[in-house]
């Protein structure tokens with residue numbers, strides 16, 4: 001079956017993925033004399049940097065997702081299809097999806113990345129990832145559910161398993177999650193669960209590198225580490241988690257931790273798609289592209305964002321997998337597609353690093369700009385402003401702003417509801433961890 005898209009005399013660009021890269025591209029290309037088909041497995045765009053706030057009951061999922069169709073109302077040359085792309089046949093310029101096949105003139109792969117468990121099936125089956133809003137919601141339910149269960153558990157070992165949480169990965173996501181869990185313990189638990197002894201609750205952060213936030217400056221790392229320690233997060237560096245059986249976390253130095261919940265923020269790998277030669281796949285499952293974002297060997301297939309592996313002198317191991325790279329790839333590709341349309345020479349892409357930041361908690365953030373590094377309260381306000389500014393949609397901006405102001409003045413998160421999906425398929429992957437919560 002072929003996906004039904006009206007025939008057109010304009011060149012058809014099929015964009016796979018409505019994340020930062022795909023969506024930026026589709027928006028900038030609409031009304032540019034192309035027929036655009038935007039395909040995503042979800043009917044919404046997700047703002048991943050704020051997933052952890054959904055997981056920590058600070059924001060509703062609807063505040064950080066945006067319906068794709070709403071963005072393209074009244075755009076007659078943009079077609080949206082909710083479908084999962086499974087493979088490509090480059091010889092006949094066709095993609096295959098779960099709802100049918102489709103031919104393209106130009107194909108742009110903006111598939112993003114998925115959680116990388118580095119081949120450890122045992123951990124993959126039990127740890128909780130945070131790569132979709134559904135997973136963030138699952139984590140929220142699981143945390144709250146476990147606190148409820150801890151209230152009625154008299155067995156000390158079981159209670160410790162329910163209360164303690166291990167976060168694996170000391171990058172921005174792990175640091176943000178660990179910091180906000182620690183704040184939840186400090187501000188919320190004593191009020192909501194006065195019968196629980198908060199001193200029994202331990203938040204652990206395990207990082208394989210010698211410092212947290214290893215992609216940021218040493219100054220930012222040191223400050224973030226200090227902020228985490230002040231919030232009583234137990235940080236362990238130079239350590240890799242090697243196993244998790246649902247109760248015990250085993251580390252490469254032979255030590256063990258008792259916790260039923262492991263939050264996995266230890267890495268990502270490019271999302272998979274069949275049909276490209278193995279030679280085109282770089283370490284980390286990213287697709288090798290040249291400086292014009294063309295998949296090596298193809299003039300009409302491009303990869304942008306997290307899934308693209310582009311080498312620059314400054315980035316011999318590929319550019320970082322962050323939102324700015326995705327947006328800049330997309331913006332540059334718009335220019336190159338227009339040049340291609342006119343038969344002109346394409347221009348090579350260079351990534352301009354505008355800086356990076358991470359928040360640890362209230363008045364605790366770190367910011368590295370190209371010529372200025374700062375930490376603390378001002379950094380925290382800058383972090384909030386930048387994230388609010390980048391969020392899509394006026395309503396979302398307003399809702400997030402109101403939530404943040406409310407949380408700021410009340411030291412509270414108002415959304416601590418355990419809402420379980422009735423239809424289990426609402427979650428993207430039914431891992432044993434997901435199965436377990438569905439059964440409860």
Ligand SMILES: Cc1cc2nc3c(=O)[nH]c(=O)nc-3n(C[C@H](O)[C@H](O)[C@H](O)COP(=O)(O)OP(=O)(O)OC[C@H]3O[C@@H](n4cnc5c(N)ncnc54)[C@H](O)[C@@H]3O)c2cc1C
Nearest residue numbers: 017019020021041048049085111112305306321322323326
């Ligand atoms: C928890 C978390 C926090 C983060 N925080 C920050 C931050 O603070 N700052 C920052 O710069 N970056 C951050 N990042 C990274 C940033 O979100 C990514 O770099 C960015 O989203 C990459 O954009 P993308 O368009 O390449 O991929 P994505 O935004 O992941 O979009 C990929 C899209 O492709 C769709 N898709 C995937 N496979 C298929 C398929 N087979 N068929 C159809 N559709 C498919 C997905 O549904 C998704 O919509 C964070 C990431 C996470 C997970």
